[in-house]
Amino acid sequence: MTSLWPAPHHPSPVVGAVSVPASKSLMARYFIVAALGSKPSIIRAPLRARDSALMAQALRNLGVEVIWERGETEAEDVITVRGGQMHGGTIDAGLAGTVMRFVPPLAALASGETRIDGDAGARVRPMGPVVEALRALGARIDATENAKGEPALPLTIYGKGGLTGGEVEIDSSASSQFISALLLAGPRFERGITVRSTGAKVPSVPHLNMTVDVLRRAGIEVRCAPNTWTVLPGEPHLGGVTVEPDLSNAAPFLAAAMVTGGEVSIPRWPEQTTQPGAQITEIFERMGAAVESTHDGVLTLRGPQTISPLDADLHDVGELTPTIAAVAAYAAGPSRLRNIGQLRGHETDRLAAIEAELTRVGCGARIEGDDIVIEPAPLHGAQMRTYADHRMATFAAIIGLRTSGVVVENIETTAKTMPHFPAMWNGLVEAEN
């Protein structure tokens, strides 16, 4: 059944502050690295959302101890993770790229049989290169073939209790997560792992740097050379970590200031971070924003009177595209968002989804190769589709802020990474405006 959410309409300046939940990408890496160590690790201020709940359950099903103590708010939650020899299990990956890509290498190292499946949308997400790489490293995997004849979910992995590791080549042009998956499990291969990227340039490189950073933080030696990463064998110990807020999920709230000429603050914005979402501030500055960070960790963005069009290569920060596209729909001229072919394998084909939904509200939009061109025009309300994609839901909310009559289908799809999005959005829009 389709639920309908009338998007709040607030074309006058939105002013307020929003605390955003923890980073999905850091959570996934902390979970995996903690699970590969036998000493307990502690994850503080974690993300309470569908992706992180699925990862916690996937690890438990493989025999990892995951104790999630709930505080009054998620900022007070504490998770204790203790790994050990893993056994096989049944895993639901939902629509989480991090679960469907990061868990198979663990299953290949476990003793026993693991079956991994997910939502209908997960079955069509690219999966082949990680399956082929694990096979090349000696893992036995039965995978379903997708329409292109590539390995896809559901799959069964027959874990042998360990793998030798060594060198492997991979075409990771469809997702950086294939390489991250192999590197994260790397310390537990007998000889570690060396991953060589073949094929076109890997997207979302900052996410690879995040993977390397988390491994190093856990005491693992990682060597990086152009297109080659080596993880030495060892026992990772993550220790205690506090998860940063998710900066890609902060982006829609900053976009609210962009499209209304308002002012939005995000507390706990990290001074230094590996999150690609941090780049949203420079991108919005190019579109006319004024951004200020105060020493107490609050980042404030003031939206411009007129939004400048943007011509930018988003290959490294693909997950920001829907948010940027929504803002570009209100720019003073055409924008071109370049080099984002990887979006075809995200929660939905986001290039097609952005083109379709912008067109639906009257904005010019067309895909040219791996770029999307956005030609603003007077927009009108419509019932907007979200394709089970959390970022298409927040995209529609941004459009609805400035254009009346937008109704968003299945806003609850934001539960993937931000379950309280509707209340947070209403709270910001209604705050003393």
Ligand SMILES: O=C(O)C1=C[C@@H](OP(=O)(O)O)[C@@H](O)[C@H](O)C1
């Ligand atoms: O490793 C990660 O946590 C992620 C990597 C990126 O995936 P792609 O490389 O498939 O774009 C990003 O878009 C996704 O949201 C999260």
Ligand SMILES: C=C(OP(=O)(O)O)C(=O)O
């Ligand atoms: C691409 C994304 O998610 P996933 O981790 O499922 O790939 C995303 O959150 O934008």
